[in-house]
Amino acid sequence: MTRLLTAVLAAFLLIVTAFGVLAQDGAEPEAERPPAYVVRDDGSPDYAAWDRVADRAEQAIEQDRVSDKVLDDLRQELTDWRNLFSDAQKENSLRIDTLKTQLSTLGPEPETPGSEPAVLTQRRSELTTKLNAARLPVQEAEEAHSRADVLIREIDALMRSRQTDQMLALGPSPINPALWPQAYNDLKTTLGLAVSEIRESWGSDAQRQDLRSDLPLTLLFLVIAILLLVRSRVWIMQLGDMARARRRGSARGVIGFIVSIGQVLAPMVGIFVLMVALNLAGVLGLRGQVIADVLPWFGFSLFSSLWIGTRLFATEGGGTPLIDMPRAALRTEARVNVALLGMLLGFWPILTDLSAQEGYSAGTFSVLAFPAILATGYLLMRVGRTLNNHIKLHAEGDSRTFRERAVLLMGRACALVGIVTPVLAAIGYTTLATSLLFPMVLTMGMISVLALVHVFLISLYGTVRKIDETEADQALLPVLMTSVLVLLSLPILALIWGVRPTELSELWATFQQGFQLGEARVTPRTFMVFALIFGIGYVATRVMQSALRSSILPKTRLDKGGQNAIAVGVGYLGIFLAAVIAITTAGIDLSSIAIIAGALSVGIGFGLQTIVSNFVSGIILLIERPISEGDWIEVGGQMGYVRDISVRATRIETFDRTDVILPNSDLVSGVVTNFTRGNSIGRVIIPVGVAYGSDTRRIEAILHEIAENHPMVTVDPPPSVVFQGFGADSLNFEIRAILSDVNFMLSVKSEINHEIAHRFAEEGIEIPFAQRDIWLRNPEALTGAAPAKPAEAKDTEVAPRPEAATPAASTEMLTSEDMDDASGEDGDD
Known part of the structure; x- marks a missing residue:
């Protein structure tokens, strides 16, 4: 196989050499086609020659007798003239801009003649005369450019019409045996x-x-x-x-x-x-x-x-x-x-x-x-x-x-x-x-x-x-690359389906001309300059944000929320400056559309007032910082940790690990409880109930000792035990303690409750629970037997036990066979 591949490579080299030896030089490179337009000695367009060409083109279009080849040549000639006029429109642009600036410095012309000094009036008249003279060649080029553009469009329409007629023409049928x-x-x-x-x-x-x-x-x-x-x-x-x-x-x-x-x-x-x-x-x-x-x-x-x-x-x-x-x-x-x-x-x-x-x-x-x-x-x-x-x-x-x-x-x-x-x-x-x-x-x-x-x-x-x-x-990247290839293949598909190359070139020329935005024309070059400058500014902004977050702000005394506020503010400021610099560098003048933008802003303000309100609220949150990332807050019935603050909404992670997105306007206008604002110190309240007959002072001492021994409870201020009063089923106490980190409130409650249960068991202190006994005086009614009912008996009687307490309730249903035992237990109690 290796020998075979070597032979193929050798043959390929031989082929290349043979092409170099045998290729004839008779096919000389085609000379560049000279332009079809005519210019004067000063380089300006010869408008007399242009008029003759335009008249000839109009006659050819009106008569509709020339061949497609002649129309193609005529169109190419018109295209050359149009390109010449396009270049001529750019002549004197610097001179015109200078004269406009000079006129603007003189201010607007007064409505009442003679109300300004004669020197200013004379100077304004001189500058206006010079401006009109500088504009004259540009205006001639604009008029000729417009005429050439119209003629080119008419030729394209005529050739498309011919192409359609030729395609739809009915010819001889091939299944005709003749x-x-x-x-x-x-x-x-x-x-x-x-x-x-x-x-x-x-x-x-x-x-x-x-x-x-x-x-x-x-x-x-x-x-x-x-x-x-x-x-x-x-x-x-x-x-x-x-x-x-x-x-x-x-x-x-x-x-x-x-x-x-x-x-x-x-x-x-x-x-x-x-x-x-x-x-x-x-x-x-x-x-x-x-x-x-x-x-x-x-x-x-x-x-x-x-x-x-x-x-x-x-x-x-x-x-x-x-x-x-x-x-x-x-x-x-x-x-x-x-x-x-x-x-x-x-x-x-x-x-x-x-x-x-x-x-x-x-x-x-x-x-x-x-x-x-x-x-x-x-x-x-x-x-x-x-x-x-x-x-x-x-x-x-x-x-x-x-x-x-x-x-x-x-x-x-x-x-x-x-x-x-x-x-x-x-x-x-x-x-x-x-x-x-x-x-x-x-x-x-x-x-x-x-x-x-x-x-x-x-x-x-x-x-x-x-x-x-x-x-x-x-x-995503392979899809984007394929999408670019699809866009690049569209002109080829257009040629496949019969679009003439001149039509594609016309479309490309129109695309290169761009569109008018106010007094500025946005072209592909302008857009590329804008995109390049804005991209550089955007990347520089992100690099600065990264440096602030990772290297500069962590070395300051600002908390995490303040650091995030500064980084986000720098990001918005950088993007805004990048956009302004890019627009200015690209030469896009937006002053002429300021009135339209103002009118649109009013309508957009009414339609997007909620979004604008949230945006402004987000800026207020970032500046005032009533809440910061990592704070434990409660707002609108939602409680959790703040994970992210953006300009529109704030993301809260609840204790069941779900994300809740809250509009910033709710945080600014609503009531917000921040459990960890400034520090993580917070109070915990633990209720405790004991049975009647217990030593209240002893209970207070035990609870106080338990609270003081917990490592999360602060010494200053010390914990306190409050005897709340006499409940329906128990003596009610409360432990009120300040925790060094309120984020551990639930774990502290659990540990203290465990210790209370352990100490009360050692001390023999009873923790009461609610219990209820239901007495049925006529259980035979449930079985359908004839009742033996004394005159003084009642249907039912519910007797609470004296030692019933708060935590739980127990219910017993006693039949007639158990009534004696139940009565005995009740009597013993």
Whole structure:
């Protein structure tokens, strides 16, 4: 295998050398086209010559008799004049700006004549005269530019109208049998003339002598061309398998994609070598040269379609193809369909160029083109069916992603075009059919290439970041890069679908001119300058914020909230200054739209008053800092720690680990309880109940001792124990203690309660609990038996036990068998 690759590289070097030796210099570089406009000796436009050109263009548009070639040349001439006028509009701009500044320093002209000094009036008159004289060439250029622009637009409209009429023209039907004999005779004549040309070339003594002298080199090129055309794709595939076998993860996809491009490049080199060999042999006649000129496009279309089909439907290196089919036979069928589409796409220019060379009639061309249209439509329909089956097999209707829906839409479009275009061609709309069919094939090819490049970018991103392809597929950067490629491909798609290059250049010129914003014109250059300056200012602001947060502010005595307020304020100030400097540097004057901006601000203020209120409240919070990050606050029934303060809202993390977003206006206008503002010291209150009959002084001493022994309770002020009073079921006490860190309130309560339970158990102090006994004097009523009811008996009686207390309640239901025991227990109590 190594010897084989070495031989291929050697052959490639030989080909390059041969191209350098045999390439003829007869095709000299085309001289740059001189401009079509005329200028005076001082460099200003010759408006007399321009008037003649404009009158000629108006006559050509009105008569509508000139050819498209003449209109193209005339349009190019008008474009040159328009560019000249565009440059002329910039003349005297510095002089005009200077005179305007001088006039502005004199102030507005008084409404009452003679109310200002005569010197100022005379000076204003002189400056106005000079300003009008400086503006005169600019105004002439503006008027001529406007006229040229209108004429160009009229020519574009006329050519679009002609293009539409030609596309919708009804021609002869290819299924008309009367046209077949003429088409057969025309094709037979062309083939006969081509054979005659080859025979004449071989019959010439001079040609045979040249062939003998160049025979070794010609045979060498023929052998190399055949090898590259027949075997190069197999060699590249084997090379790709070897390269992928040495890689792991995303790198396999990167290496595989790069190596696979050789499946197109190597055969294309073979085609160019074949053309060199044919030129050396001298066997190409006039018609053979027509075919040879289109041969590179035919080869590129064929081998590109083979590459696309392999990358889309085949499995290389054990990976999953982009469009996975359930059976190998279906994958093979899909690759064959794509390859045949590419072959027919490459064959179509050969047919059209040969038809133009031979001067075929419309009937002959429609008959010869119909089989190609029919076959292309059939293959395109099969490709569309393949895409539809793939989506239906791998995605349900409701769970389909945007990519899958787009593929399904493309499949349906291919099927529709594949069915409609042969029908149109059969009716006689051959031009319309070809204008839909082959652009659709090219569009599908470009979309396929973009999809494959997107997969390559995902693999490349995964290789650079050292992550797997599944994670790289979810990244944003590959999607953005593919989106840029899609935008760059839009002009190519426009050319594919029949948009003229002059229309694209006109669109680009309009884009370069920008749009008017007040008295300033915003162009792509202006926007790039603004974006560059603003980007630099934004990055500098973020760097300064990072330095403040990490290096400068932590060394000050400011708390965390103050540090955050300064960093956020610097960020807003930096972004504002960056925007102002960028606007000023770009030369955008917003003073002329100040009134409009003021009117809009009133409407926006009413519509966004809540957002503005929250924004202003956020600034107040950052300046006054009533709350800071890390504070424990309670507002509007929500309690938690402040985690982030922005200009619109504040984020609070509650104790159950949920985030609550509070508008800043609620924090400024509402009641806010801050448990840790300034310091973390706070008070805890722990209620305690003991049974009646307990020694209250002893209880107070025990509770005081427990509170003092806890490490979180402060010594100054010391804890206190309060005898609150006599409750319904217990003697109520409270421990009131100041904690050094109120954030540990719940844990302190739990620890103190544990200690109280332990000490009360040691001291024999009873903690009461609520208990209730329910007495049923007639339980037989529940069973349906006849009641033995004394006259003085009552239905029910509820007797509370004396020792019932607060913490819990107990209820007992006693039947008649348990009444005696219950009465005895009650009596004992």
